Amino acid sequence: MEEIKILLASNDFDVYELLEKQLIPTGYTLIIAPDGLSTYEECVEGDFDIILIHDSLSYMNNFDVAELVKSHYPDLPVVSISADEIPDGYKEYFDAFYPNQTDFSELIEFIREKFNC
Numbered sequence: 001m002e003e004i005k006i007l008l009a010s011n012d013f014d015v016y017e018l019l020e021k022q023l024i025p026t027g028y029t030l031i032i033a034p035d036g037l038s039t040y041e042e043c044v045e046g047d048f049d050i051i052l053i054h055d056s057l058s059y060m061n062n063f064d065v066a067e068l069v070k071s072h073y074p075d076l077p078v079v080s081i082s083a084d085e086i087p088d089g090y091k092e093y094f095d096a097f098y099p100n101q102t103d104f105s106e107l108i109e110f111i112r113e114k115f116n117c
Contacts, residue, residue: 003027003028003029004027004028004029004049004050004111004115004117005028005029005031005046005047005048005049006023006028006029006030006031006048006049006050006051006052006111007031007032007033007039007042007043007046007048007050007051007052008030008031008032008033008052008054009032009033009035009036009039009051009052009053009054009057009062009065010032010033010034010052010053010054010057010081011034011035011054011057011058012054015054015081016030016032018102018104019052019104022104022105022108023104023108026108026112028111031046031048034058035057035058035059035060036057036058036059036060036061036062036064036065037059037060038059039051039053039057039060039065039069040060040065040068040069043069043072043073043076044072048076049076049077049115050076050077050078050079050111050114050115051066051069051076051077051078051079052079052081052107053065053066053078053079053080053081053082053094054081054082055080055081055082055083055084062080062082063086063087063090063093066078066080066090066093066094067090067093069093070092070093077095077096077114078093078094078095079094079095079096079097079098079107079110080094080096080097080098081098081104081107082097082099083099096110098110
């Protein structure tokens with residue numbers, strides 16, 4: 001199986017731990033960026049397959065981070081993990097939206113389908 005490298009943009013360690021428990025057994029690599037600025041820096045420096053953006057970010061909000069990432073990496077999938085709806089002006093920057101922040105089975109299925117694994 002091809003290694004899938006995932007960047008999680010979140011300053012909520014509980015979300016990271018939940019995702020880690022559900023994603024690592026599938027063989028995916030999960031890297032965390034604790035704020036909006038470091039998320040973009042990781043995108044520039046890393047070779048990620050997908051970005052997961054949680055709604056709790058500092059320095060740049062989740063919507064602005066998605067817009068910045070997509071403006072430089074338009075083919076990089078960006079997924080919102082948020083209880084809040086994506087505002088109309090930002091929907092084009094996200095490839096998927098998952099409001100559930102405890103059970104990530106639908107998100108994992110999306111990743112499997114996206115990368116045929």
